[in-house]
Amino acid sequence: MENWRLDLSDDDFWAFSELVFDKAGINLHQGKKELVRTRLARRIREGGFDSFKAYYDYVIQDDSGDELVHLLDAISTNLTSFFRESKHFDFMVDRFLPEVVASRKKGGARRLRIWSAGCSTGEEPYSIAMAVLEALPEAGRWDLRILATDLSTTALGTAWRGLYHMDRLTGVPPDRLRRYFQKGRGDWEDWYRVKEGVRSKVAFRRLNLVHPFPFKGRFHLVFCRNVMIYFNKETQNRLVSAIHQVIEPGGYLFIGHSESLTGLDHRYQYVQPTIYRK
Numbered sequence: 001m002e003n004w005r006l007d008l009s010d011d012d013f014w015a016f017s018e019l020v021f022d023k024a025g026i027n028l029h030q031g032k033k034e035l036v037r038t039r040l041a042r043r044i045r046e047g048g049f050d051s052f053k054a055y056y057d058y059v060i061q062d063d064s065g066d067e068l069v070h071l072l073d074a075i076s077t078n079l080t081s082f083f084r085e086s087k088h089f090d091f092m093v094d095r096f097l098p099e100v101v102a103s104r105k106k107g108g109a110r111r112l113r114i115w116s117a118g119c120s121t122g123e124e125p126y127s128i129a130m131a132v133l134e135a136l137p138e139a140g141r142w143d144l145r146i147l148a149t150d151l152s153t154t155a156l157g158t159a160w161r162g163l164y165h166m167d168r169l170t171g172v173p174p175d176r177l178r179r180y181f182q183k184g185r186g187d188w189e190d191w192y193r194v195k196e197g198v199r200s201k202v203a204f205r206r207l208n209l210v211h212p213f214p215f216k217g218r219f220h221l222v223f224c225r226n227v228m229i230y231f232n233k234e235t236q237n238r239l240v241s242a243i244h245q246v247i248e249p250g251g252y253l254f255i256g257h258s259e260s261l262t263g264l265d266h267r268y269q270y271v272q273p274t275i276y277r278k
């Protein structure tokens with residue numbers, strides 16, 4: 001039905017807004033009303049609900065939490081790209097990796113842990129893996145693992161498959177495309193799959209950054225880029241301090257280009273815009 005349009009009342013919008021904030025820390029102000037309406041309308045139509053209120057009631061009473069996952073999937077904005085914000089990759093190669101190599105004690109473990117928190121459809125952690133494999137001397141002898149987490153199960157599905165249409169690969173230079181991707185054939189001619197050597201370095205998990213982290217291990221570097229923009233100050237404060245606890249002393253936190261820790265209560269040392277150190 002082309003012209004079918006569901007109206008979203010202010011009351012219903014605020015009910016969804018509160019629910020999404022409560023469950024995922026995502027701040028949906030009045031200006032996001034049209035976004036919420038269009039993103040949820042499809043799910044409502046597919047599910048055969050006749051109003052936003054009916055859908056809301058269903059989400060609330062669904063004890064399995066499955067529909068809540070779909071709701072949050074529909075709301076979260078997954079925009080990302082390969083090698084996005086290249087200065088972080090430059091810093092990683094020019095400063096972070098040499099520091100890691102220099103600080104390894106003679107005969108000590110070659111261990112490197114990186115976390116892509118809010119990894120969306122996988123471009124970020126795969127870019128990290130490619131850059132590290134290229135720049136780390138004797139990379140094959142290192143125990144390198146990249147944990148990549150997101151709230152959205154749909155985004156994680158794409159990430160895990162590691163299969164991208166050529167339109168999504170504009171940020172990947174031809175030599176990296178050849179080295180790290182396998183080109184599809186026949187009907188898949190316009191598609192590229194990340195090669196196993198890169199995929200095997202990345203583990204994808206669903207994780208809500210608003211909840212306590214379920215791991216104890218520490219990371220040398222955390223990318224948490226373009227995620228905090230959706231959170232209010234209190235949630236941002238809680239998140240940056242929780243991340244601080246899982247960063248190795250001397251390790252780094254990278255945040256998105258439009259984000260800053262200014263005004264937040266934190267214990268990081270400022271290095272340069274969007275780069276902080278524990």
Ligand SMILES: C[S@@+](CC[C@H](N)C(=O)[O-])C[C@H]1O[C@@H](n2cnc3c(N)ncnc32)[C@H](O)[C@@H]1O
Pocket residue numbers: 023024025026076077078079080081084117118119120121124149150151152155207208209210224225226227230256
């Ligand atoms: C705009 S993308 C950023 C992707 C990537 N970090 C980048 O900068 O290109 C934001 C991601 O944050 C995720 N996200 C939003 N709220 C979240 C939460 N509470 N817990 C975990 N991930 C969340 C979204 O699902 C989305 O994939």
